[in-house]
Amino acid sequence: MYQLLVFVHILAAVVWIGGVVFIPLVLMPATRGMSQRTEVITAAGRRFRVVGWAALALGVATGLAIAYLRGVPRLLLTGELWESSWGRLFVAKVLLVGAMIALSLTHDLLLVAAGRTMRRKDASGEAVARAARYRRLSSIAAQAMGLVALAVLAVAVLLVRGLP
Incomplete structure (x- = not known):
C-alpha cells in the first residue's frame, strides 16, 4: 500500500509540475504571434486548471x-519532528506546498478571473489597461508558482535521499 x-x-x-512548467516554457513561446493566442492559452489554462487542481488535491491527499x-x-x-533534519525538511515541504496552493488560488x-471580466469588448480604455495589469500580475504569480513547485521537488529529493 505504501508503494502505491x-x-x-x-x-x-x-x-502538476509538468503543467506549471509546460505552459510558460512551451505554450506561451509557441503561441507568440498567433492570431488566436489568447484563445489557445485560455483554453489550455482552463483545461489545466481542472487537471492541475485534481493532481494537486491527489498529491496532498x-x-x-x-x-x-x-x-x-x-x-x-x-x-x-523538529529535532531531525528530515523533520525540518518535511515542515519546509509542507510550507512550500501551502505557498504553492496560495499562489495557485x-x-x-x-487574477485570471479579474482580468477576464475586464477584457470585454465594450470595456473602457481604463478597464483594458487594468486587464493588462492583471495579466502581468497573473504571469508573475504563475512564474512564482513554478519556482515554488520546483523548490517543493528539490526538498522532496532531499527528504528521500538526505542532505548532501
Missing part, C-alpha cells in the same frame, strides 16, 4: 497518507 501511495504521489507531482504511515503525527506530538481565482 508513493507512486500516485509522484504521478500527481509530475502532472497521498502526501498526508504517506506522512501518517511514516509516523509524522507521533513525531509532531512528541516534538521529535491567487492566480486562478483572483
Whole structure:
C-alpha cells in the first residue's frame, strides 16, 4: 500500500509540475504571434486548471497518507519532528506546498478571473489597461508558482535521499 501511495504521489507531482512548467516554457513561446493566442492559452489554462487542481488535491491527499504511515503525527506530538533534519525538511515541504496552493488560488481565482471580466469588448480604455495589469500580475504569480513547485521537488529529493 505504501508503494502505491508513493507512486500516485509522484504521478500527481509530475502532472502538476509538468503543467506549471509546460505552459510558460512551451505554450506561451509557441503561441507568440498567433492570431488566436489568447484563445489557445485560455483554453489550455482552463483545461489545466481542472487537471492541475485534481493532481494537486491527489498529491496532498497521498502526501498526508504517506506522512501518517511514516509516523509524522507521533513525531509532531512528541516534538521529535523538529529535532531531525528530515523533520525540518518535511515542515519546509509542507510550507512550500501551502505557498504553492496560495499562489495557485491567487492566480486562478483572483487574477485570471479579474482580468477576464475586464477584457470585454465594450470595456473602457481604463478597464483594458487594468486587464493588462492583471495579466502581468497573473504571469508573475504563475512564474512564482513554478519556482515554488520546483523548490517543493528539490526538498522532496532531499527528504528521500538526505542532505548532501
